[in-house]
Structure formats: C-alpha cells, structure tokens
Amino acid sequence: xxxxxxxxxxxxxxxxxxxxxxxxxxxxxxxxxxxxxxxxxxxxxxxxxxxxxxxxxxxxxxxxxxxxxxxxxxxxxxxxxxxxxxxxxxxxxxxxxxxxxxxxxxxxxxxxxxxxxxxxxxxxxxxxxxxxxxxxxxxxxxxxxxxxxxxxxxxxxxxxxxxxxxxxxxxxxxxxxxxxxxxxxxxxxxxxxxxxxxxxxxxxxxxxxxxxxxxxxxxxxxxxxxxxxxxxxxxxxxxxxxxxxxxxxx
Amino acid sequence: xxxxxxxxxxxxxxxxxxxxxxxxxxxxxxxxxxxxxxxxxxxxxxxxxxxxxxxxxxxxxxxxxxxxxxxxxxxxxxxxxxxxxxxxxxxxxxxxxxxxxxxxxxxxxxxxxxxxxxxxxxxxxxxxxxxxxxxxxxxxxxxxxxxxxxxxxxxxxxxxxxxxxxxxxxxxxxxxxxxxxxxxxxxxxxxxxxxxxxxxxxxxxxxxxxxxxxxxxxxxxxxxxxxxxxxxxxxxxxxxxxxxxxxxxxxxxxxxxxxxxxxxxxxxxxxxxxxxxxxxxxxxxxxxxxxxxxxxxxxxxxxxxxxxxxx
Ligand SMILES: Nc1ncnc2c1ncn2[C@@H]1O[C@H](COP(=O)(O)OP(=O)(O)OP(=O)(O)O)[C@@H](O)[C@H]1O
Ligand SMILES: [Mg+2]
Numbered sequence: 001x002x003x004x005x006x007x008x009x010x011x012x013x014x015x016x017x018x019x020x021x022x023x024x025x026x027x028x029x030x031x032x033x034x035x036x037x038x039x040x041x042x043x044x045x046x047x048x049x050x051x052x053x054x055x056x057x058x059x060x061x062x063x064x065x066x067x068x069x070x071x072x073x074x075x076x077x078x079x080x081x082x083x084x085x086x087x088x089x090x091x092x093x094x095x096x097x098x099x100x101x102x103x104x105x106x107x108x109x110x111x112x113x114x115x116x117x118x119x120x121x122x123x124x125x126x127x128x129x130x131x132x133x134x135x136x137x138x139x140x141x142x143x144x145x146x147x148x149x150x151x152x153x154x155x156x157x158x159x160x161x162x163x164x165x166x167x168x169x170x171x172x173x174x175x176x177x178x179x180x181x182x183x184x185x186x187x188x189x190x191x192x193x194x195x196x197x198x199x200x201x202x203x204x205x206x207x208x209x210x211x212x213x214x215x216x217x218x219x220x221x222x223x224x225x226x227x228x229x230x231x232x233x234x235x236x237x238x239x240x241x242x243x244x245x246x247x248x249x250x
Numbered sequence: 251x252x253x254x255x256x257x258x259x260x261x262x263x264x265x266x267x268x269x270x271x272x273x274x275x276x277x278x279x280x281x282x283x284x285x286x287x288x289x290x291x292x293x294x295x296x297x298x299x300x301x302x303x304x305x306x307x308x309x310x311x312x313x314x315x316x317x318x319x320x321x322x323x324x325x326x327x328x329x330x331x332x333x334x335x336x337x338x339x340x341x342x343x344x345x346x347x348x349x350x351x352x353x354x355x356x357x358x359x360x361x362x363x364x365x366x367x368x369x370x371x372x373x374x375x376x377x378x379x380x381x382x383x384x385x386x387x388x389x390x391x392x393x394x395x396x397x398x399x400x401x402x403x404x405x406x407x408x409x410x411x412x413x414x415x416x417x418x419x420x421x422x423x424x425x426x427x428x429x430x431x432x433x434x435x436x437x438x439x440x441x442x443x444x445x446x447x448x449x450x451x452x453x454x455x456x457x458x459x460x461x462x463x464x465x466x467x468x469x470x471x472x473x474x475x476x477x478x479x480x481x482x483x484x485x486x487x488x489x490x491x492x493x494x495x496x497x498x499x500x501x502x503x504x505x506x507x508x509x510x511x512x513x514x515x516x517x518x519x520x521x522x523x524x525x526x527x528x529x530x531x532x533x534x535x536x537x538x539x540x541x542x543x544x545x546x547x548x549x550x551x552x553x554x555x556x557x558x559x560x561x
Contacts, residue, residue: 049455050455074456085450087448087449098442101458
C-alpha cells in the first residue's frame with residue numbers, strides 16, 4: 001500500500017503537484033486520470049521515488065519511502081515511466097531479464113528465468129523474445145517495457161500510460177495483467193487517458209486537475225458527465241451500453 | 251557465443267606473428283630468446299593491454315554518455331590526460347613516472363566528468379551533437395596543451411603522447427599498462443551494472459542501482475585506462491569507438507555477455523594494426539595511431555551512414 005499525506009512536488013522550481021492525500025491500496029487497481037499537464041506523471045514519479053517530494057510524506061506499507069534502502073525498494077516497487085527510452089541495444093528477453101536485477105543481482109536463477117518467461121508470455125512477447133528492441137514496433141517495445149516492470153514482481157506496481165501505442169487486444173491484455181497483479185495482493189496504480197477503459201477496469205479512480213485531486217472514488221461516482229466535463233473543460237457524455245459505462249466526446 | 255572462442259584463437263595466432271615480426275631477425279638461441287623477452291613479448295603485451303583497455307573504456311563511456319559515438323580519444327579524456335601530463339612536466343620536470351601518471355589521471359577524470367556534464371544537457375533527439383561536442387571539447391583541451399608545450403619547447407613530447415606507437419616499448423617501460431589490464435578485468439564484474447547505467451538514471455534507480463556510484467566507477471576506469479595509455483604508449487584513437495559499435499551490431503549491448511568479445515576484439519585490432527605498421531614500410535615503422543586514425547575514420551564514416559541516427 002502506498003499513501004501520501006499533503007504531498008507537494010516541484011519540478012524546475014515550480015510546484016506542480018499540491019497537497020495530495022491519496023491511498024493506493026493493495027488488492028485494488030487505482031486509475032489516475034486527468035488532462036495533459038495535470039500532474040499525473042509527476043505524482044506517479046514521486047510515488048516511485050524518482051522525484052523527491054517538496055513537502056508532505058509518502059509511505060510504502062507504513063514506512064517512509066526515503067527510509068527504505070534503494071535495492072530493497074526495487075524489490076517491492078516498480079514503475080514504468082511515460083517516456084522510457086532504453087538506449088542500449090538489448091533483446092526483448094534480456095530487457096525483461098533486467099527486471100530481475102533487484103532480486104538476483106548478477107546471474108538469473110532458474111526461478112528468475114521462469115518469471116521472465118511468464119512475463120513475456122503475459123505480454124504476448126514469446127515469439128519476439130530474441131529480437132533486438134530497435135527492430136520491434138512501438139507497441140511491441142511498450143509491451144517489452146511493461147513486461148520488464150512486471151518482472152520486478154513488485155508489491156506496488158506503478159504504470160504511467162502503459163496503453164500508449166497498444167492495439168485493442170493488447171489494451172485488454174495489459175489491463176487484465178494489471179488486474180491479476182492487483183488480485184494477487186499488489187497495490188496497482190495506472191495512469192490512463194481512456195476513461196472507458198478506466199471505468200471498466202479500475203476499482204478506484206483519482207482525477208487530477210492542475211496538480212490537485214479534483215475527484216476520487218469508485219468509477220460509478222467519478223465517471224459521470226458532470227464531473228468529467230468539468231475535469232476536462234469540454235462537454236463529455238457518459239452512456240450505458242450493454243451494462244458498461246462508455247465515455248464519448250460530443 | 252561462438253565468436254568469443256574464435257576471437258581468442260585469432261588473438262593467439264596474432265600474438266605469435268607479433269613475436270616473430272620485426273627488424274631484428276629471430277634466431278633459436280639465447281640471443282633470440284633475449285630479443286623476445288626484452289622487446290617482442292613486452293611489445294605484444296602492451297598492444298594487447300592497450301587494445302582491450304581502450305575498447306572496454308570506450309563501451310563504458312558510451313553507456314555513461316548514453317551515446318554510441320563517443321570514446322575516450324575523441325571526447326576529451328585523452329586530451330585532458332595529455333594536458334595534465336604537460337602541466338606536471340612543466341611544474342616538476344624531474345617528477346617520477348608514477349607522479350606524471352597520477353597527474354594525467356586526475357586531469358582525465360576532471361576532463362571526462364566535464365564532458366559528461368556538458369552532454370547531459372544536449373537533446374537526446376540529436377545524438378550526433380554529443381560526438382561533435384566531444385570533438386570541439388577535445389580540440390580546445392588539445393589546443394591548450396599545444397600552447398603550453400609550444401611556449402616551453404615541449405612539442406616533441408606532445409607528438410609522442412598524442413600519437414600512440416609501440417616501437418619504444420621494452421621490458422621495464424610498459425608495466426604500468428598492467429594497471430589498465432587490471433581495471434579492464436574489474437569492469438567485467440560490473441558489466442551488468444554498466445548496461446543498467448546505460449538505460450539512464452531513472453531506470454537505474456528503478457532497479458535499485460546507485461546511479462552516481464556506478465557513474466563514478468565508470469568514470470574512474472575510463473580515465474585511468476586512458477591516462478595510463480597516453481603516458482605509456484600515447485593516444486590510440488578509434489579503438490574505443492569502432493570495436494564496441496561493431497560488437498553491438500553483431501551481439502547487442504548486454505555487456506555481461508559481450509564484454510569479453512569487446513576486450514578480445516580491441517586487443518586483436520590494436521595488435522594487428524601494430525604488426526601492419528611494422529611491415530608496411532619495412533624496415534621503417536608506421537605508428538599504430540596513424541594506421542588506426544586512417545582505418546578508424548573510414549569505419550566511423552561507415553557507421554554513421556549504415557546506422558539510422560536514432561539507434
Ligand atoms: N522538468 C519540468 N520543469 C518544469 N515543469 C515541468 C517539468 N516537467 C513537467 N512540468 C510541468 O508539470 C506539470 C505536470 O506535468 P506531468 O508530466 O506530471 O503531467 P501529466 O498529467 O502526466 O500530463 P500528460 O497527460 O501530458 O502526460 C505540467 O504543467 C508540466 O508542464
Ligand atoms: Mg504524463
């Protein structure tokens with residue numbers, strides 16, 4: 001579980017995330033939504049200890065995040081960044097294997113290899129395992145990065161726009177894998193732009209606007225035309241189609 | 251993985267050739283043995299250590315700079331080492347060799363750290379800006395060195411330090427290169443971590459790696475290997491660029507798997523160029539730095555054209 005208390009984060013001298021109290025609970029999938037520049041990535045980076053808080057506190061399973069030794073934290077928490085760029089020329093399998101680094105350090109054990117194989121299969125990458133990252137497509141690359149994050153087998157899984165570049169079937173697959181991780185007890189937070197997907201797969205939605213929590217609650221409460229139209233400053237419709245909430249721009 | 255044993259065999263064969271080729275004729279008696287022990291064997295070892303060290307230093311530097319077009323000899327490390335060497339020579343002309351080595355190493359450390367700080371600010375969409383910056387940066391350091399040396403009549407030393415050659419290598423005059431060899435071996439233990447560092451600071455932190463520490467270690471290895479090489483045999487260009495790039499194309503950048511091949515290929519390339527230099531205008535010698543300068547520039551151009559700018 002990750003909780004924040006009056007969390008403020010500054011970037012380049014300007015405060016972009018203000019006074020956030022939020023809990024990413026274990027066993028649940030929490031979606032972070034909001035317009036461009038709302039502070040979703042900044043908040044997620046702070047939760048993933050990549051950006052230090054300007055004020056307030058972040059606790060992971062009750063312990064202040066800064067007090068957890070970095071190698072220890074890497075075994076418990078994994079984060080996928082929105083614009084991750086992997087410069088070294090690695091094969092897909094090698095990249096995913098590096099996700100095991102916090103656990104195995106040097107050589108991968110037989111168990112590590114099993115986990116890597118499962119993560120590759122979960123992301124439908126088995127056939128691409130031997131390909132170099134600079135020879136796969138954008139969506140395949142994104143899936144490889146997700147698989148690497150999953151290979152860290154974290155208790156807290158943070159994914160910043162994991163659905164970028166993915167086709168419909170892989171959107172479903174990634175959300176199913178994220179859900180499965182939540183159901184086995186992990187705390188999962190995912191930044192999403194597709195509100196229909198968020199309404200469908202999340203247990204809890206946190207909507208950010210201008211660096212503050214604009215609304216939060218279960219999908220039924222947050223995914224409403226009033227809240228969403230105000231959140232994005234544009235008219236939006238929410239329809240019930242076959243028992244599911246579908247968000248439409250007009 | 252088949253290419254590493256192949257490279258090892260090639261290297262052994264080259265070493266035997268290197269022991270046999272040279273101005274003095276080899277005889278199967280005490281005199282011949284003496285020639286081998288005093289001159290040919292040290293020269294061969296020096297070429298191997300230099301090549302392996304610079305190739306490994308090159309690939310580490312490419313990981314730290316997150317750019318595949320940099321290497322110690324073209325991005326200021328070698329030039330900074332030269333500057334440090336000239337400075338020490340001016341301040342304390344009678345300084346012992348190890349002191350000169352220390353001065354060159356310190357200057358190389360500062361120079362390389364300065365280069366990495368400079369290129370951190372460059373936009374990642376324009377990868378060629380990094381080597382361009384390195385060439386200009388190295389040029390400025392080199393100009394400062396030349397100015398100092400010219401003022402104080404040290405120009406002939408500059409030529410020796412800035413254009414590597416092995417003709418002066420003899421027993422007792424190359425042993426510092428074993429330091430470089432030891433650091434090259436040390437790099438193997440950190441291969442996985444250097445690859446992670448190549449993924450960037452955030453990815454490193456995400457995997458629980460102390461990014462600053464691995465940067466500092468890499469910086470130290472690159473600087474010491476380069477400084478030791480400059481002081482002992484002179485700057486040898488392009489090895490650190492050409493070898494890692496070719497290995498990367500063939501085998502990728504997972505250094506835990508590829509570093510042996512990088513080291514062996516670097517050693518083989520420098521030794522082959524040295525042998526070539528001995529026979530090309532026999533009985534005169536062409537410095538290995540000159541041969542690699544020509545060869546390396548050609549391969550570099552090919553690399554630039556054959557690989558899309560954003561790799
Ligand atoms: N390095 C920086 N220096 C200063 N301000 C920054 C920096 N990076 C981002 N910002 C600003 O911080 C705010 C929050 O950015 P953030 O990336 O967290 O938004 P986001 O909600 O993830 O947006 P998106 O949906 O576009 O990914 C934005 O207003 C952005 O302009
Ligand atoms: Mg973002």
